[in-house]
Amino acid sequence: xxxxxxxxxxxxxxxxxxxxxxxxxxxxxxxxxxxxxxxxxxxxxxxxxxxxxxxxxxxxxxxxxxxxxxxxxxxxxxxxxxxxxxxxxxxxxx
Numbered sequence: 001x002x003x004x005x006x007x008x009x010x011x012x013x014x015x016x017x018x019x020x021x022x023x024x025x026x027x028x029x030x031x032x033x034x035x036x037x038x039x040x041x042x043x044x045x046x047x048x049x050x051x052x053x054x055x056x057x058x059x060x061x062x063x064x065x066x067x068x069x070x071x072x073x074x075x076x077x078x079x080x081x082x083x084x085x086x087x088x089x090x091x092x093x094x
Contacts, residue, residue, distance in 0.1 A: 023052070025065045026078035034058020043067075052076050060093035 023030050023039075036057035041050035049067035056063065062082045069075030082089040 023076065025052075025076040030054070030065070030076075030079075032056045032063065049074075053082075054079075055091060057093050060090040062089055062091060 030052075032054055034057045038055040040053045040055075042053060043049060044051045044053065044064065045066065047067075049069075049071060051067045052065040054063045054065070055061075063079040064082050065076035065079050067074060068077045
């Protein structure tokens, strides 16, 4: 099944929203296998910048994209699957 490209709206300030844009990671548009992706912005690593988490239906994995830009110029690094214990974190899917 082809991947899914999606756009997000990021808040630059509490009252102002940035225009939507195609989200890239590692210099290429994000392409999540399996469709039905579920993007979420959350500061997972505590650096004050919203990282991107994307759940995916295919396999129940959760991808983590570290925010490597600035609040005014968001950029995301390459993805990795979140891990729990000795394996990849999996959530119910299907």
